[in-house]
Structure formats: C-alpha cells, structure tokens
Amino acid sequence: MDKENSNKKKLSDLGEFGLISHLTKNIELKNNSSQKGVGDDAAVLDYKNKKTLISTDMLVEGIHFDLTYTPLKHLGYKAVASNVSDICAMNGIAKQIVISIALDKRFSLEMIEEIYEGIHAACDKYGVDIVGGDTTSSLTGLSISITVLGEAEDEEITYRNGAKENDLICVSGDLGGAYMGLQLLEREKNIFLDNPNIQPDLEGHDYIVERQLKPEARQDIVKLLKSKNIKPNSMIDISDGLASEVLHICEDSNLGCSLFEEKIPIDYQTHKMAEEFNINSTVAALNGGEDYELLFTVPLDKHDIISSIPNVTIVGHINSDRNEKNLITRDGTKIELQAQGWCNFKE
Amino acid sequence: MDKENSNKKKLSDLGEFGLISHLTKNIELKNNSSQKGVGDDAAVLDYKNKKTLISTDMLVEGIHFDLTYTPLKHLGYKAVASNVSDICAMNGIAKQIVISIALDKRFSLEMIEEIYEGIHAACDKYGVDIVGGDTTSSLTGLSISITVLGEAEDEEITYRNGAKENDLICVSGDLGGAYMGLQLLEREKNIFLDNPNIQPDLEGHDYIVERQLKPEARQDIVKLLKSKNIKPNSMIDISDGLASEVLHICEDSNLGCSLFEEKIPIDYQTHKMAEEFNINSTVAALNGGEDYELLFTVPLDKHDIISSIPNVTIVGHINSDRNEKNLITRDGTKIELQAQGWCNFKE
Numbered sequence: 208m209d210k211e212n213s214n215k216k217k218l219s220d221l222g223e224f225g226l227i228s229h230l231t232k233n234i235e236l237k238n239n240s241s242q243k244g245v246g247d248d249a250a251v252l253d254y255k256n257k258k259t260l261i262s263t264d265m266l267v268e269g270i271h272f273d274l275t276y277t278p279l280k281h282l283g284y285k286a287v288a289s290n291v292s293d294i295c296a297m298n299g300i301a302k303q304i305v306i307s308i309a310l311d312k313r314f315s316l317e318m319i320e321e322i323y324e325g326i327h328a329a330c331d332k333y334g335v336d337i338v339g340g341d342t343t344s345s346l347t348g349l350s351i352s353i354t355v356l357g358e359a360e361d362e363e364i365t366y367r368n369g370a371k372e373n374d375l376i377c378v379s380g381d382l383g384g385a386y387m388g389l390q391l392l393e394r395e396k397n398i399f400l401d402n403p404n405i406q407p408d409l410e411g412h413d414y415i416v417e418r419q420l421k422p423e424a425r426q427d428i429v430k431l432l433k434s435k436n437i438k439p440n441s442m443i444d445i446s447d448g449l450a451s452e453v454l455h456i457c458e459d460s461n462l463g464c465s466l467f468e469e470k471i472p473i474d475y476q477t478h479k480m481a482e483e484f485n486i487n488s489t490v491a492a493l494n495g496g497e498d499y500e501l502l503f504t505v506p507l508d509k510h511d512i513i514s515s516i517p518n519v520t521i522v523g524h525i526n527s528d529r530n531e532k533n534l535i536t537r538d539g540t541k542i543e544l545q546a547q548g549w550c551n552f553k554e
Numbered sequence: 555m556d557k558e559n560s561n562k563k564k565l566s567d568l569g570e571f572g573l574i575s576h577l578t579k580n581i582e583l584k585n586n587s588s589q590k591g592v593g594d595d596a597a598v599l600d601y602k603n604k605k606t607l608i609s610t611d612m613l614v615e616g617i618h619f620d621l622t623y624t625p626l627k628h629l630g631y632k633a634v635a636s637n638v639s640d641i642c643a644m645n646g647i648a649k650q651i652v653i654s655i656a657l658d659k660r661f662s663l664e665m666i667e668e669i670y671e672g673i674h675a676a677c678d679k680y681g682v683d684i685v686g687g688d689t690t691s692s693l694t695g696l697s698i699s700i701t702v703l704g705e706a707e708d709e710e711i712t713y714r715n716g717a718k719e720n721d722l723i724c725v726s727g728d729l730g731g732a733y734m735g736l737q738l739l740e741r742e743k744n745i746f747l748d749n750p751n752i753q754p755d756l757e758g759h760d761y762i763v764e765r766q767l768k769p770e771a772r773q774d775i776v777k778l779l780k781s782k783n784i785k786p787n788s789m790i791d792i793s794d795g796l797a798s799e800v801l802h803i804c805e806d807s808n809l810g811c812s813l814f815e816e817k818i819p820i821d822y823q824t825h826k827m828a829e830e831f832n833i834n835s836t837v838a839a840l841n842g843g844e845d846y847e848l849l850f851t852v853p854l855d856k857h858d859i860i861s862s863i864p865n866v867t868i869v870g871h872i873n874s875d876r877n878e879k880n881l882i883t884r885d886g887t888k889i890e891l892q893a894q895g896w897c898n899f900k901e
Binding site for chain 2: 242243256260269271294303307308341343344346348352354355356364367444
C-alpha cells in the first residue's frame, strides 16, 4: 500500500512532460526513415521513393482487454503487434508508431513502465521506432491508441480487392487459438471470482493462452514470401475470424470462394479446448477473432512453392461467381459463408 | 426518448463495420499524397521528395472536455484543429488524419454524426483527408484520438531548438482567451447545476467562448510567413501557455529570453473576463492553455517585415545567457519565467 502510494505520488510529481520524457528518454531510432523522433511538435519522417502505409487501432479496457488476467507487459506488446499486423497485411514493413495512453488513478509509474516494457519489446521484435505519443489521465479505465506507419514499394502493396479467379486462398499459422484462449481465461476468471481460493488452471494450455495474450504480427511471412518472389494478389490480416476476412476479399474483389473445412489449420490445443467447451473448432477458426494471421491469395501456378512453405496452408480457392462464397464441410456439404466476426457494439 | 432508443438500436444494428462505412462513405480525397484512403488494412500515402510530419493527440472526456457545455460538433472540430496546429508548429501543411473514437452507450448515431460533422468541417477548412480510423465502444466516456500527418520540404521545417541569439520572439493572434472562456463556461455550468432555472449568460463573451470551444490552427500564419519568405528559426504552438512554450524553445536552443509584459497581445474580452474573475490577464496568457497560436523566433533583421504583418506581435527577444529567462513587467521588474502549464496528472 505504502509502495503504491509513493508511486502515485511520483506520477503526479513527474507531471505530463516529466512522464513523457521518463518514458521516452531511452529511445534509440533504428530506421533511416525516422529523421527526428519524440521531442518536438511533430516527428519528421523520410520515406524517399517508397509509399507510406498508415493504420490505427484503439484498445479500450473492459471492451478489448480485461486486466484481471492480462499482464500489462503483454497488453503493451499486443497493442503494437496488432497494429504492425495491419502493415503486414498490406505487404509492407512497419517502421514507426505513435502511442497515446489514457490512464486513471489506479495506475502507478511502475504499471505504466510495464506497459511500455511490452511496447518496447514489440518495437524491438518488429524493428519499429516510437516517434511520438501522448500520455494523459482518464476518469476511469485504460485506453491505448496506436498509429503505425510502414513502407512498401508501390508495386509490392497488396490490397483486399486484388484477388483473381482461381487464386489459391492461403493462411499463415493456425486459427481459433486466440478465441479458445479467451474462453479459457474467462472461465478461470469466473471460477476465481466465485471462489478466490481456487487458483487459475492454465496448465497444458500455454499455447492458446499466449495466442490470446501475446499474439505476433506475421512480418516473418511477409519477408518469406518476398524472399520467394511471391507477391500475393490480395491480402488481409485475420483479426475478426477467417470467415469475415475471406468475405472482405471476395466482396472487394467482386468474386466468390470455396473454403475447405478439412484444410483449415487448427492447433491440437485449440481442438482440445473447443471440445471441452462443446464448441466446433471450425466455428472458432471461422468466427473467433484476434489470431492476427495473414490471409492471402496467390495465382494457381504458385501452388508448389506455397505448398513447400511451412506455416502456410492452402485452404481454398477463389471462384468467378460472386454469389458463391462457400465453406465445403468435411462431408462435402456446401454452406454459405457468413461473417459473424466480433462486434463491440452488440448490446 | 423513443427517438433516442431508435437511434441506439440503429447503432448496434449497424455494427462496427456498418458504422465505419456509414461515417466514411462520403469521403473524397483532396490531396495528391493520399493515394488510397479508408477501406483496407492501411491507407497508402505518397509524399514523394517531401518529408512526412506526424503528431498525435488524445482527448478524454472529463479531462480535456466537458460535454455539459461542449457541443459535439465543436469537439470534433477542436480535435482536428489542435492536431493540425502541431503540424503548423513545424512549418508544415497538414495533409491527412486518422481518427479513433471510443464511445459509451449514451451515444446515438446522430451524436456520432455531429462529432463527425465537426471533424469534416475542420478537414475542409485545413485541406486534410481522413484516411483511416477506428470506432469502438467504451464502458464509460468518450475519447477521441487523432494522428495527423503533414508535409514540408526538409529546409522549411522549424524545430524548437533552432532559436538564435537576438532572435525576435513573435506570437500570432492573442493569448489567454481560451483559458478565460473556460473559466466562464465552468462558472455558468456551476450556476446552472445549483439552479437549473438560471440559463447560462454568455452574452458579450462570444469571442472567448469560441476561443475555448472552437480554436483554429494557424495554418494561415504558416502560409503568410512563407509568402513573405520568412522562415522562423524556431517555432512551437501555444497549447500550454506562453511561458511553458517559450521555455521549451529556450531550453532546446540552450539560450535565454526576455519577454515584455506590455507586448503580450490580449483581447479586450479576455481582459474584461480576467478582471471579473480577479485574475491577472498576463497570468492567463502566460499559463492558460489551448490558445493554439504560434510562437516563433525570427532573425532581428526581419523586424520591419514582421511588424507589418497583422495578427503577429513581437513580444520579446532571445538572449545568449541560458540562465536568464525573464518576463519584464510593465514597471520594468525582471521576473524569472516559470512554466505552470496545464498538467492533467495533478491530484
């Protein structure tokens, strides 16, 4: 208690400028395009002849995360990774972020530092510079808003509307894990709230818990495809479930698709947990969010190269008929794909 | 009540994607550098041989604004203007913004549209494109996070650390108005809360109320200085009071300054309201925030050109002694300048 109070005191003693300079004093800029970082009214960037990619995301306490089971360091990491993932989805490389954080009086300096530890860890991992930000108080709750910038050559950029007839539909990694991790964490939280003597039982579930709490942006896949001279015709990151994202690509490209249930990559832990919850693991993969894997389409003649890449799975193909967007189940039944992606405005 | 319910229903019916597409469907990109706007994982920008400037700001309900007396449209306008002001402070021209908004269940579709009306009005005024964003729910309160991008030639950019000995210190417009407007609005709010039959009396105070609720970024001054071939040696926008900003320039440039109290431009309405509140209007100008005027320094030989520009006032000069950062009062007394700018972490 005493320690907490002394931290709080330090925070208001530091003030806004003090806090910002405390949090940013050790930043070393890694990228040539970061000409001037934190410390003036704006940062100065130089993308030379490359295009600049920009995307933004806001994480709000109680909506996107629950601090009962989310370590602050993981939260900071995930906030960066989910943004970097958007740049990956354009086939670009993330280079800079600016971060705004609003926090209420529960937060001590140490807690803010933990969030920043995670932010810095993700920035190191993805080679991203922090070039600006805003730190402010809030009446209740923690919000983190990140804007990410990245670069790409014009001809490298992959849009959602670029899919072509007969394209192979590919996904990286495996799906549904983040969703099943969330179900597990929520269950253990409720057990703990009912009886604080029972400790959370997460043993043997480390993979799906990590999928939920500390997802990675698939920058490795972007680089791998580049090294193999494959430029996807279309690409998107899977933040709202496979179904929702495939439909985005089909609708924007004005085409249809066939997804094969048996091809959808699902980890053993995800299957097991889905069984425990009596959830169809295909449904978890189709509609569960936050996997941050990449979904992309490539011309049919890339079949052999794609098949040889570990961590990439061909799950279907693009059809010419825009009214045919189907999932083909294991027994060969055709089901119309529907987006039931996560919506935070549901009452 | 019925109308409100039907709006709320519409909002959750629309869902996140529906709301975003509703809010962004009429966006027309104005700038050549905006190659691709809303609608993919990231926007694509092309700054060619110019530098990219980037800054971010977050406005939180209960901390930065009070919806009791802040019209939503004005709030949207101010959120954009305060960000554009940071690009002006670098001597650049703002070109794009991305906006994240978190809102709780009080907000109907009409209310969000009002915020966006203000955002669009400011974007039109400053020639800025909306190229991305995120709209999410929150448990309590409204937050608006905006990141702004702008452009400038490398040699045009003005930093805080560029002030030179004997530079003239100049400010645009007048100061302290936004602060006195806030005092007035807070007073009238408290009167209203004590007795809801008494209507707010803002008559004759329209200027300072507007300074608080709908400030402008001084893009006009940036363009004017350019047209007169004046490149400030240093520049900053006045968001935390004149004292705090002058000290930023002095500290970053490793120099001192003399500010002359009698030169500080203060509007008649600001003086009058300060008198009513028994506040020294110089203190309001030095320490009151949110004027969003520009503070800049120019070489001494620009004295005559600067003097001829309406809306720009020379308020002092830069000294070589970094330990001498003074305000010279009307009676010639030297007082050490102190930053008492607004701090939102005060308890």
